[in-house]
Amino acid sequence: xxxxxxxxxxxxxxxxxxxxxxxxxxxxxxxxxxxxxxxxxxxxxxxxxxxxxxxxxxxxxxxxxxxxxxxxxxxxxxxxxxxxxxxxxxxxxxxxxxxxxxxxxxxxx
Amino acid sequence: xxxxxxxxxxxxxxxxxxxxxxxxxxxxxxxxxxxxxxxxxxxxxxxxxxxxxxxxxxxxxxxxxxxxxxxxxxxxxxxxxxxxxxxxxxxxxxxxxxxxxxxxxxxxxxxxxxx
Numbered sequence: 001x002x003x004x005x006x007x008x009x010x011x012x013x014x015x016x017x018x019x020x021x022x023x024x025x026x027x028x029x030x031x032x033x034x035x036x037x038x039x040x041x042x043x044x045x046x047x048x049x050x051x052x053x054x055x056x057x058x059x060x061x062x063x064x065x066x067x068x069x070x071x072x073x074x075x076x077x078x079x080x081x082x083x084x085x086x087x088x089x090x091x092x093x094x095x096x097x098x099x100x101x102x103x104x105x106x107x108x109x
Numbered sequence: 110x111x112x113x114x115x116x117x118x119x120x121x122x123x124x125x126x127x128x129x130x131x132x133x134x135x136x137x138x139x140x141x142x143x144x145x146x147x148x149x150x151x152x153x154x155x156x157x158x159x160x161x162x163x164x165x166x167x168x169x170x171x172x173x174x175x176x177x178x179x180x181x182x183x184x185x186x187x188x189x190x191x192x193x194x195x196x197x198x199x200x201x202x203x204x205x206x207x208x209x210x211x212x213x214x215x216x217x218x219x220x221x222x223x224x
Binding site: 004032051086094099 | 112113140142144149150151152153154157164165167168200202208210212213214215216217218
């Protein structure tokens with residue numbers, strides 16, 4: 001069965017420090033992976049998807065099929081990056097997102 | 110509207126009571142999804158509609174849960190005889206295309222507390 005694992009519930013970094021939010025997945029098919037973000041008192045929103053190979057707000061994520069990982073990275077953390085981040089895998093013939101349990105990122109001054 | 114709208118935002122139900130949660134998707138969006146998010150967990154898939162057709166209901170936890178989207182727009186998630194384990198935030202999302210590969214836009218959720 002498909003599963004998404006985010007090993008860290010909370011990640012605390014200082015402003016300007018590099019950030020890496022870990023995500024590992026298990027899925028027998030060809031994976032399509034996403035990162036969603038939820039800022040305080042806001043709704044869940046798409047941050048980026050692997051298929052687009054884009055950088056959003058300075059964040060990037062590379063799919064590593066050998067390690068079955070899709071870690072989210074940013075070279076220099078900003079205070080406004082503090083939020084809850086969810087890694088998600090699309091399954092079910094493309095009809096459902098399987099989410100990880102999320103990592104709370106806290107950027108300290 | 111500006112985005113996906115869910116109502117009510119908060120609902121307290123006595124155990125055994127029936128509840129109905131409403132979702133207004135973005136106009137013109139073909140796909141509609143319901144997710145359940147328990148405290149400290151990520152959202153878990155409940156069901157998926159493409160227009161008025163419910164194509165996937167594999168995530169509904171029991172036959173007490175029922176969802177409909179009769180005209181391919183507004184959707185209602187109904188929970189009968191609520192139990193304490195039903196307490197969670199229920200999220201609705203819609204997307205323009207069929208399936209989940211196009212961006213899903215989420216509502217703010219309905220927080221259900223069963224007492």
